[in-house]
Amino acid sequence: MPDTVDPWESLRDDLRLEPVADRLKRLRARMWLIVQAAAGAVLAWVFAKHVIGHELPFFAPITAMVCLGLTYENRVRRVIELAIGVAIGVLVGDAFVHLFGSSWWQIFVVCVVAMSLAVLFGAGQLLMMQAGIQGVIITTLVAGDGEALNRWIDAAVGGGVALLIAVLAPMRSTTQRPRQRIIALVGNLAMLLTETAQSLRIRDLDRARAALATARQLSAELDEVRESTLEAAAAASVAPLLAGSSRRDVDAIRRLLTPLDLAIRNARVLVRRAESSLDEYQYIPPSYIDMIAELANATAVIQERIVTQEPLASAREDLISLARRTTVRDPRAGLSAEVMRAQIRSIVVDLLVLSGMSLAQARRRVPPTREELDPG
Structure with missing residues (x-):
């Protein structure tokens, strides 16, 4: 007979596990x-x-x-x-x-x-x-x-x-909140990638596990950004006292949500593979670790552009340069390392889309790997 879940017990667990700080926020x-x-x-x-x-x-x-x-x-x-x-x-x-x-x-x-x-x-x-x-x-x-x-x-x-x-009643702070939250979220993604690279570089399994726990929290943070963006869009649509620039800013943030969601999902897979490779004592080429660190730096540049409200297109060059480096496979790399290389390539595409490219344009900027060009 299958186990049944007590809804009251589930509710008690949710209430007990949620930190007080989150409730106050x-x-x-x-x-x-x-x-x-x-x-x-x-x-x-x-x-x-x-x-x-x-x-x-x-x-x-x-x-x-x-x-x-x-x-x-x-x-x-x-x-x-x-x-x-x-x-x-x-x-x-x-x-x-x-x-x-x-x-x-x-x-x-x-x-x-x-x-x-x-x-x-x-x-x-x-x-x-x-x-x-x-x-x-x-x-x-x-x-x-x-x-x-x-x-x-x-x-x-x-x-x-x-x-x-x-x-x-809607205040400008309502429409500013999505930008503040997405800045924090992109910063957290950059730090996650940095922590992943560091854990691989010094082969620290506990650090990789902590990074994986952080990666799982980013989706919840994205849900908060999405909710605040919907609230801001609704407020801006009926509030004549909010300037048109506020509405345009909310629309600009809303366009970032889908590619950022994909980048977070791909980063979670990357971190999970990093944790698994350390747990199983697999070899990870230093060049692959460097690519993760470069991806973290490129993500931090995007965060800076969102803070200063500069065009995100100015952050593309680092991503395109990194995309070229991902085409080279290290012959000593195992399965986990190759999955990480593939995830780096996927995240580059996601961040190029976030910068304003179409998906087709972003994919064209990520050159095919040598294996794709010569399967034999």
Whole structure:
């Protein structure tokens, strides 16, 4: 009988293993969004109660918080979906209460009808759920004259406040964060390659194992860069106060993500082979180790260009020079060494693409090996 995984045990392990520093970093990244949601709730409640005069405008702050959420992505869509969902739920719920009264079966029917209408409108999950929720609220808390309409007005107030905050709140730091994170990530990739070369040069297995652990962490760092880039793009798309240069900068960083992802994956394979070769006492030609060190230096140059916002094309020459050197095979090299040479060539292609070349152009800049030219 196959072993079953306890989801609670898995959750406990995740909570226990995640460092406190990582949790605090995530909180800092979300704090401005949390403040926006809280401010939106207060402003919506104050406006609905003291300006419009609703006695208990509970749905205004709820709508504002749901629309703002903890992400910039799809904020405008959330506002529209919530307003339509509330309108459908209020309409269906109010009609059923007036015609059939309030009981358990009306709740069932109202949920089915309201959510079905939302689906027919081409609803997303938020619109569909809000239609059902509002239908239940109307059915279970029988509204007095005009209260059903007031709930929709409260939702409109909350949505309007959320939309205003979505447009005005994003700061330039939101669009700067992806560049800061990708600079750190490219720097970490350069250090990883340097550590790999050093571990091979002095034949330090523990150092190679530490490098392999670092290589496995880079994908998680890339996910953070990707998430912050999506957030920045979403913020820049709706915030007129952010300059066009901010939007262009976010787009430029977003174009780097795919080739950087491939470079990290190939680097992980390279480091794994380095660790394996040391563990199995395999010979690695010094020229191959030098190529890894040169690749690290070329990666560091790319990081410097991203910092100074110079064209990445100026960092290509070192990569092209290295690509020429990878064509020569050392006759003493074993399987692991040859895999590392192949990975160096792949990473060179990835970094050339990152510098702005097309994949076809990058591949043409990496000459074929002698084995490829003369298989016999």
